[in-house]
Amino acid sequence: MTQPARKFTRIQPELRREHLVEAALRCLAEHGHAGVSVRKIAAEAGVSIGLINHHYDSIDQLIAHAYETLAIGIFNRVTGAVDPSAGTARDRLSAFFRAYFSPDVFDPKLLGVWVVFWSMIRHSPAIKAAHDRTNAGYARVLEGYLADLAAENGLPPTTVRLAAVGLSALLDGIWLQWCLTPEQAFTIHEAIALAESWVDGVARGAYGRLAS
Amino acid sequence: MTQPARKFTRIQPELRREHLVEAALRCLAEHGHAGVSVRKIAAEAGVSIGLINHHYDSIDQLIAHAYETLAIGIFNRVTGAVDPSAGTARDRLSAFFRAYFSPDVFDPKLLGVWVVFWSMIRHSPAIKAAHDRTNAGYARVLEGYLADLAAENGLPPTTVRLAAVGLSALLDGIWLQWCLTPEQAFTIHEAIALAESWVDGVARGAYGRLAS
DNA sequence: TCTGTTGTTGAACGTGTGTATAGCGAGCCA
DNA sequence: TGGCTCGCTATACACACGTTCAACAACAGA
Structure with missing residues (x-):
């Protein structure tokens, strides 16, 4: 029956x-x-x-929706791991790095997804808009941390915008290399050390020439 | 007629x-x-x-051949612009940056090509092999510059391998950001300044923790 | 229990894909 | 000038694609 x-x-x-x-x-x-x-x-x-x-209306719109969902989800998870009021700016950057260099983000499978999105940016305004929005989000957050760092350490604040570009590029580049070459030449621990060392460089005034 | x-x-x-x-x-x-x-x-x-x-035999092999041609061409052009015997290590790095941050490489159209290659890496052993080979080429060249820099400045050479990963990631990240966002938030001049500042950070010992 | 709304189905259509293959013809060599 | 080689053309095939649309059926409300 x-x-x-x-x-x-x-x-x-x-x-x-x-x-x-x-x-x-x-x-x-x-x-x-x-x-x-x-x-x-x-x-x-x-x-x-x-x-x-x-x-x-079309499959492109579904993909754009998927991109927005994934990108915003990761952004919220990473930035949400940083308490904006506790500790020093340096502490906040370290917390950001710990959240960013986590298995959630550093997953080779994720690159396959991202590459599809990138390939559609030129033809799909919806995906381009979603990309620009999340990109601006990271820039804003990183600039905030670096501005605080500059204020606390007496560094020239004129460098902040460009320094955020550099840090963002470094993080993206490490992520890209990690995902493209699964048989890694470096560990997550070493990746974090690279990011921390970049901040050390800022703290030692290595980025003074950006102010010119 | x-x-x-x-x-x-x-x-x-x-x-x-x-x-x-x-x-x-x-x-x-x-x-x-x-x-x-x-x-x-x-x-x-x-x-x-x-x-x-x-x-x-298949279209994938043509694409792999195209990738190899393009990647090796760019690699040769960039590394060929650096005289390996003249000047200091720092001079060689600067020459490398000038060649890398040129319109030949920093062309948004190039990303569209590269993204296709990346998307095929997982499924095409030929493309994966071509990628690994050129990647190793850049790592070798950058490690060479950084080892010379360390020797000339008395820095600990144990950091060289990982520092090369960081510099390579920074360059990749800047390139990626440049190509993804044609309405640029930074100039080529600023991009070079970011790379030079990274080397300043190395010279000031900011990367000492990599040796641990 | 009946009815209306609407989320859902699945076949159909036209287009584009990679590959296979039979035959054509350009250019070399005797 | 003939013939032969093989680079090359062009048709055919089976399959996958995105989209459309008429029909179906689940569920809420009456």
């Missing part, structure tokens, strides 16, 4: 979109660029092909 | 492969990931579709 199997279950559009985003991210992590596929994502989410175009 | 138009011209396989690689790079620069297409590349090269599979 089999039940008349229910063919599907309805859920709220907002919740369904969330599920689709999660399935899309799993597809991107597993298949890279080939994971940008209505059929693969629908299969991963356990729904029919047509459902994606019912909730999104 | 029209000539009986020649339908094609034969050239040496080696030369033809070179033309195909150049066409592939133009396609990647223009169309990004969508440029990885036998039909697009064949059209760009002005040859028939089947010719690519005549010269390469």
